[in-house]
Amino acid sequence: MSRVDGTVLFAWDDGALVKAKVTQCALSRVCGACGGSLARPVAFVGTAEEVGRNAFHAPPLHEACAADVRRLLDPSWETVLTGGFEFVRPAKHDEDKRPTFEPNSLL
Numbered sequence: 001m002s003r004v005d006g007t008v009l010f011a012w013d014d015g016a017l018v019k020a021k022v023t024q025c026a027l028s029r030v031c032g033a034c035g036g037s038l039a040r041p042v043a044f045v046g047t048a049e050e051v052g053r054n055a056f057h058a059p060p061l062h063e064a065c066a067a068d069v070r071r072l073l074d075p076s077w078e079t080v081l082t083g084g085f086e087f088v089r090p091a092k093h094d095e096d097k098r099p100t101f102e103p104n105s106l107l
């Protein structure tokens with residue numbers, strides 16, 4: 001956990017994603033900001049490029065928590081809402097070794 005501007009973000013440490021926490025969010029379906037259980041809809045935040053690819057590096061969030069994350073980390077990020085998502089681990093040959101989240105039923 002880390003504090004950004006006095007707010008604890010479960011999956012970030014000093015504004016950088018913590019891989020183990022991201023994986024925990026994916027497998028346990030908990031929010032990357034508050035660590036609480038997720039319900040529908042699930043929110044993802046990311047750059048316009050991530051939105052365009054429908055592949056996000058940041059873990060799933062509650063809709064309200066997504067607003068907090070953007071406010072604290074990068075207000076230029078966009079939010080998408082989805083009913084579900086796939087957790088995609090990088091393949092051996094992938095240059096980007098980070099897992100991604102792919103929303104599969106955008107709302």
Ligand SMILES: [Zn+2]
Nearest residue numbers: 031034062065
């Ligand atoms: Zn939350």
